[in-house]
Amino acid sequence: MKNKIYLTLLLLFGLMVLFSFKRVKGNEDENLFAIPSNFPKPTYHFKSNPLTTEGVELGKTLFYDAIISSDNTVSCGSCHQQSAGFTQHGHAFSHGVNDLLTKRNSMPLYNLAWSTSFGWDGGVHDLDLFAISPITNPVEMNENMANVLDKLRKSQNYPSLFKNAFGSEEINTERFLKALSQFMLTMVSANSKYDQYMRMEGVELDEKELAGLELFKQKCASCHAGELFTDYSFRNNGLEPAKVEDLGRFEVNQQESDKHKFKVPSLRNLGYTAPYMHDGRFETLEQVLDHYAGKVVKSEYLDPILQQNGKLGISLSSDEKVKIIAFLKTLDDDYFIKKESFSESSLKTVIPKKDILDDVKKLSFGNEKHQLIMNESLVFYLKLKDAILKKETNKAAVLANKLALSLDRIDRKNLDIASRVYFDKVYQGIAFDADHIIEGKALAQHQFDHFGELSANMFRLMASFKPSDKPLFYYESSEKKFSWLSNLSNEESTSIIKPYQFKDLKKRAIQP
Incomplete structure (x- = not known):
């Protein structure tokens, strides 16, 4: 009897989802x-x-x-x-x-x-x-x-x-x-917790989320309207002017009134899409709401909604901010983020990838001092890798800085012209990603993303110069777009790597 009830409920749920989409x-x-049935045409x-x-x-x-x-x-x-x-x-x-x-x-x-x-x-x-x-x-x-x-x-x-x-x-x-x-x-x-709640698919919002929804309707929905959470308009939301001026909508139509106006973005999937604003200046939703609550800058282009009754911005208490953020999190669509049909791994045609070995050259590198610098840099790199994988963001930032400074000690004058040009290009890539790891010390995922590219360039140096007296191993995971160097031949089975579940690892050996 219980099995029949379960099967009946399952069938009803399937039909409900089916009729939720036209x-x-x-x-x-x-x-x-x-x-989706809760969406417009x-x-x-x-x-x-x-x-x-x-x-x-x-x-x-x-x-x-x-x-x-x-x-x-x-x-x-x-x-x-x-x-x-x-x-x-x-x-x-x-x-x-x-x-x-x-x-x-x-x-x-x-x-x-x-x-x-x-x-x-x-x-x-x-x-x-x-x-x-x-x-x-x-x-x-x-x-x-x-x-x-x-x-x-x-x-x-x-x-x-x-x-x-x-x-x-x-x-x-x-x-x-x-x-x-x-x-x-x-x-x-269209399959977030909020969507399932609106379509009455057996999902309920809790007390804090419901309170956040009501506050959102009162204080945010003028611009972030409807089920798409945007009215697709262009507005100036009172941001402090950036170092590099961006005139926004004005660059398209040359209308003076549209200076510094940008499209109102949808608020769906904010849990995945940080940082926020057109220039990515805010790393957290708390920072976004703090801006609207007390940091809106007055200008002749500021949207009228943000300057009413002689007051700038939106009146928000600390408690209201917490409740609004609780509601915004119900707009995250985990199904969309993980849907297999969107992923590169589901392609029926394999896209040829440029082999990283194509970039590796045999360089003139006979200076003993350079060998010492490269070995020192490798030590910093391996420590950096462990910090990245353990999500020790502050430690990673310090080590990224040490790695970049160590490599910069290479005296380019002692390299032949081809080696110098090659080293400078690769070093610039490492320095670029190291800077982002340093700047992203509050964002473990940001550091993780940049470490993969940094590792590819470290491989280019190590495979070119071969400073180590022991084999090194380069691991690549196309699934998560991550790579790293190791002095262990079986690091894929170690406790620091296993939790990441890299399923498509390729390993190359760099012989001394």
């Missing part, structure tokens, strides 16, 4: 996109680009392939990572080719079918044109569409993928952009 007419495969023009299984798969492959950047190192997925709500967790600014920095924080990608403009300044009004901006931006992908299409036409896999998606092997701009749109349109985030 299909979109025009899509050949209606399972690829559905409108999407604005995207599905009739001109109906979603197909093959089109979405092509778009996903393009999304994760660095072939669309000038040096084949940066993909859409580089700055829009699923584990971070398709943004770049811990990074104030997006990173482009040659580790160049943009001037804005990477916006998360989800629920794009409802958006009426794209980017912090809304400079693009059609999702099908959105990808052109990062591809042609000199500090992002630094490429042009003609080169992108030429590389795709000459590739081994893309002609057949385009044929599967569009009926012929023709590769053109329209098909390229529509395929990317098809994949991005499937990124629907």
